[in-house]
Amino acid sequence: MVHKTKIAIFFLFFLTILQAEHVWLVKFPHKDNHLLHIQKSFPLIDLLQHDYDQSSYVFLIPNNYLSDFTHFIHRLHGSFRIITNNPEKTWKKSQRRSKRWVPSDNPLDQTYYQHFLSYDEQQDWYNLLKTSLLTKKFIRSYTIGHTYENRTLTIIKILGHSHRRHQQRKYAIYIDGGMHAREWLSIGVANYILIQFLKLRKTNVKVREILYNFDIYMLPLMNPDGYEFSRHENRLWRKNRSPTPHSDYWNGDQSCYGIDLNRNFPYEWNNTIGASDHACSHSYRGPSPASENEVISVVNFLRQQQLSNQKFYAYFNLHAYGRFWLLPWTYSLSKKVSNYDELFNRSSKVVSSVMKKTYRVGQASRLLYPCTGTSIDFAATLMPHAMTFELSPMFKGLPMCFDQNKTLDDTCTVGFLTDPKEIEIDGTEIFNAIVEYMYSIIRDRCL
Ligand SMILES: [Zn+2]
Known part of the structure; x- marks a missing residue:
């Protein structure tokens, strides 16, 4: 024995x-x-x-x-x-200091963006948004599908202002976060944006104007299975958690589970650049386009909405990290979307006015690398404005370990391992960028 x-x-x-x-x-x-x-x-x-x-x-x-x-x-x-x-050990050491979290009765309280909520806490928060007198009149929620491990995929709709009751805006905005499991910052920032739109819906002139023209649909946590795995098992996990043809063969090798959701969207999926057909790769594209529950749920939702009277007009896709503002196409180095110049000019103006020129704007395939089956490429087939933000790794006083010629310790960050305090810093920047971008469209009467 x-x-x-x-x-x-x-x-x-x-x-x-x-x-x-x-x-x-x-x-x-x-x-x-x-x-x-x-x-x-x-x-x-x-x-x-x-x-x-x-x-x-x-x-x-x-x-x-x-x-x-x-x-x-x-x-x-x-x-x-x-x-x-040993990134896991370093991460766990830094987490021992985190305090116990206490939820608030107010769904717009800062506590909901000053902490990386677990999947269960996130669901409880949605329920609070739906039931609280402060918010229930201004939102709707949709279950658009379930993950392989049977977690719910929830979209929260922020209702625009209307002159008549139940009147729907002609156009809509779609914002998502948490597509890649380890990019916790993108989930926190999505939650922050949701709260700010609800808090400022009456008092901020630009927000009010945006909500007169658009309803906003938000999916803050697109990959809850991967996120929970990243919280409990492997902090640097990226994919979802569905089995692949290799997961049985390589019994015990966790890397052979999961599909990279941002390589699984059904547009130019078949092109092999930048997406792996190796099931154990971190960027495995999956066995077929939209094979994953998370992806097909989003695809069906966007397509169905598109068939209704309301048209999606803009998509903001949140990732972390790198301070990039990425435009389609992702799949090709040579081809650009037809309105690329407009997207580039509009984004560049916002980067100058809101981000002190610290984000780099450009075509995703050129600023990073070409890759296929991405959500912005798919979205760009449905709507005129689709873009990805790679959020900031910079936290006040906490520089990138690479820049500082250091090994990883408590005094620097490798980007994914961000402090929750960074949510508000990045959230403010991205919320302002989205507001300026959408307001400029209304101001220029581009609708
Ligand atoms: Zn990502």
Whole structure:
């Protein structure tokens, strides 16, 4: 019996070692198609951050790749620095200090964006929004589907102002967050935006004007299965949690579960650039377009709304991180959406006025890298304005570990591991950006 226990402990230890990952900052001397080579030779490496101009990358690397990847870097005369060889441990250490959270009776209270809500807390908050006298007249909620692990996908609709009761606005805005499990900041910021629209619906001139023209639909948490897995098992998890053809074969290798939802949308899905067909990859596109419950639920919802009297006009897709304002197309380096110049000019003006020019605006495939089956490419087939915000990694006084020539500790961040205090800082910036962007459309009478 003791012997068996020892074997089990050894096996578990071995599995942990096998699954452990490193975070490395890698630099190459020249600009080249490094990513394409890396994706081909090391399909399980995950790109966390990319600075094309500097030819530098931050990768999450499985332990069993370390030796081969080191040779690969040296062969290309590159260099690397280990940021952490145990992101989970560093993350758990920083979390021990977090305080117990107490919900408020007021659904617009700051407590709902000063904390990373769990899925259950998020559902309780939606229920409070639906029942509280402060908010119930101004919202509707829709269950658009369920995940593989049977969690509910909830959209909250913020009702615009109307002259007559039950009158629907002609146009609508769609905002989502939490598509990638580890990008907790995008969920918090979505919640912040929802609260601000409700709080300022009467008092802020621009918000009031927007709500005279648009209803706003929000899905703050698109990937609840992945998010809960990221909260409890693997902080840097990205995909959803549905099984893949490899999950049984590689029994115990958690990376072979899940599909990258932002590679699974049914537009240009079949094009293999930037989306992996390897089930264990962090950017696995899935077995077929819109194979995932989360994706098909959103696709059906947007298409059905589009068939009704109300048309979607703009889509703001929240991710973290990098301070990028990304425009379609994502799938192609050479093709642009037909109104690209208008999108670019309008976004650039907002970046100047709201973001002190600290966001970079441009085509997603060029500023980051081409990839297929993304939600903004799909949305751009339905509506004229579709864009992604890669939120900020910067937290007051907490610089990026890569910039500071440091290894990961409590005094710097690797972007995903953000402090909840950052929600309000980024939320304010993105809320103002969305308000300015939509208000400029109304002002220019582009509707
Ligand atoms: Zn993302």
